[in-house]
Amino acid sequence: MNAVEIRSLTLAFEQQALFTDFNFDLPQQQWTVLLGRSGVGKSTLLRAIAGLENTAIQQGNIHFPRPLKLAWLAQQDSLYPWLSLLDNVQLEQHLKGKKTRQSRQQAEHLLAAVQMENHLHKGCQQLSGGQRQRVALARTLMQNADLILMDEPFSALDAVTRLQLQDLACDLLQQKTVLLITHDPQEAIRVGDRIYVLHDPRRPLNPAHLPEGKKPRDLTENPQSALQQMLFHQLLQGAPHELV
Incomplete structure (x- = not known):
């Protein structure tokens, strides 16, 4: 189909x-x-x-x-610098006022999946381009599109x-x-x-x-x-x- x-x-x-x-x-x-x-x-x-x-x-x-349900992953990561990495990943829930302990745990899990668990204390402006795109990938996954x-x-x-991000995307977007x-x-x-x-x-x-x-x-x-x-x-x- x-x-x-x-x-x-x-x-x-x-x-x-x-x-x-x-x-x-x-x-x-x-x-x-x-x-x-x-x-x-x-x-x-x-x-x-x-x-x-x-x-x-x-x-x-x-x-x-x-x-x-559609999700978009663009060349520009479009992270919001005034939000934490966790809130950037939970953007949909953040905007709808529906953040929960479960959604935070899921965001933490996805950031770990894209190898960003050691950077949760950083602001977006402190991240490299590759790190920012990893966060954007986690946000895409969070939408469960x-x-x-x-x-x-x-x-x-x-x-x-x-190459690293291609490998991650192939692994995390199976099915x-x-x-x-x-x-x-x-x-x-x-x-x-x-x-x-x-x-x-x-x-x-x-x-x-x-x-x-x-x-x-x-x-x-x-x-x-x-x-x-x-x-x-x-x-x-x-x-x-x-x-x-």
Whole structure:
């Protein structure tokens, strides 16, 4: 069963058409990756799925076969500096005035799961970028959502921290439906169950690439190396000549 079904969708941003007659299915309990260059419209599509870009929809529809709770993990962690780490993780409960001993314990458990239990005394401004994104991941988990929308959440991190957060997300978001947008073929291969290359959203999507092996994957293995070359080739096909 699909978590999201998109049919004949046309999206425009500032009067510029981004997607034309776009069709896409998002299967449940898998990591689906949309891989594409910057500016191709990936974030606009993600925001439309989240219901944040309704004015951009010119025609078509985004259908949820059953009601879903959505969570968003973005490149910017959006932590509130005046809140403690525990309250940032409990943000939904904090805003609704529904914090309890149980919710605090759950927040503490999730911060431990993302390896932040030794930093509870710190303010957000004292954390590194990777640590802040770990807290943001814990906050996402706290929402217990059915569908996680990820807008390049690890792209601003250094290489080692990026790999660590990818590993954590794969471990902690098992059995969840995840839609990740990225411009990094290596990230797509490491974490994706299926990968679509979005080089021209005005044309139908090519069939999904299905990486072999259990994620997070070892990029040095031969099947992954071959897939990486294929993904780079597809991305370059859609790149302007002056950028190639």
